[in-house]
Amino acid sequence: MVEAGAIPNWWEPAIESISTRDLLLKDIIQRMKEPSLSSRGDLFATLIKSIVGQQISVKAASAIWSRFCDCVGKVCEESILEQSHADLRQVGLSNRKVEYIIGIAHAWQDGLKDVDWNSMSDEEVIEKLVRLRGVGRWTVQMLLIFALLRQDVFPVDDIGLIRGMEKLYNSGESMSKSQLHEIAESWKPYRTMGVWYIWRSMDPEPVEY
Numbered sequence: 001m002v003e004a005g006a007i008p009n010w011w012e013p014a015i016e017s018i019s020t021r022d023l024l025l026k027d028i029i030q031r032m033k034e035p036s037l038s039s040r041g042d043l044f045a046t047l048i049k050s051i052v053g054q055q056i057s058v059k060a061a062s063a064i065w066s067r068f069c070d071c072v073g074k075v076c077e078e079s080i081l082e083q084s085h086a087d088l089r090q091v092g093l094s095n096r097k098v099e100y101i102i103g104i105a106h107a108w109q110d111g112l113k114d115v116d117w118n119s120m121s122d123e124e125v126i127e128k129l130v131r132l133r134g135v136g137r138w139t140v141q142m143l144l145i146f147a148l149l150r151q152d153v154f155p156v157d158d159i160g161l162i163r164g165m166e167k168l169y170n171s172g173e174s175m176s177k178s179q180l181h182e183i184a185e186s187w188k189p190y191r192t193m194g195v196w197y198i199w200r201s202m203d204p205e206p207v208e209y
Contacts, residue, residue: 006038006039006041006149007036007038008036008151008192010151010190011036011037011193013190014151014192014193015029015193017190018186018187018190018193021186022186022187024168025168025187025194025197025198028168028197028198028200028201029197032197032200032201035206037145037149037192037196038149039146039147039148039149040146040147040208041147042075042147043143043147044075044076044077044108044113045075045076046143046146047104047129047135047139047143048068048075048080048104049075049209050139050142050143050209051097051100051101051104051135052065052068052097052101053065054097054134058203063092064091064092064093068088068091070091071083071087071088071090071091077105077106077108077109078109080101080102080105081102081105081106081109085098085099085102088102096134097134099133099134100132100133100134100135101134103132103133104134104135107132115128118148122152122153125140125143125144126140126141126144129143137155138155138157141153141155141158142155143209145192145195145209146208147209149192150192151189151190151191151192151193152189152190152191152192153191154184154187154191154192154194154195155195158195160198160199160202160203160207161180161199162180163202164199164201164202165180165183165198167201167202168201169183
């Protein structure tokens with residue numbers, strides 16, 4: 001697992017590469033260079049936090065996550081399974097999200113905690129985790145970015161990324177997924193960095209999972 005606080009070893013090469021190929025993004029990078037992406041070093045906690053934040057605002061997700069952490073203490077499978085369904089509902093989670101979180105905690109106990117995620121490709125990680133209820137491709141892409149620090153992730157369904165790219169490259173007008181992919185081609189093999197700075201251009205507060 002990637003260590004807590006770790007910064008990607010590909011970060012500086014990515015800055016040089018993208019700044020050469022995409023002058024619009026270069027300007028954002030120069031204005032918002034710090035902080036860089038880093039990992040909390042805990043894929044399980046990152047996964048649970050991404051479930052908490054699904055389909056709600058960043059502000060609401062932050063408030064619920066804070067109450068969730070107060071409820072369970074250390075975010076691990078054991079501490080979650082010690083709580084009742086009602087206890088977890090009281091922090092502001094929907095019934096369905098509570099079911100997802102409890103199911104994920106059981107799956108971790110049943111062997112997922114022993115998986116060597118670092119040895120797996122991005123698509124292998126996605127394939128394994130989308131089998132869990134409540135976990136879709138976008139959710140796993142957040143893990144690839146924020147827990148595993150993978151360098152070439154492009155979550156094209158992320159609404160913040162879509163709006164940010166439309167604003168930067170098309171004066172705020174709608175763009176198709178194929179157009180977004182075409183722009184991101186120039187970021188390869190460091191599309192994660194492009195995504196990070198598009199997010200930063202929309203919200204100066206760094207995204208965290």
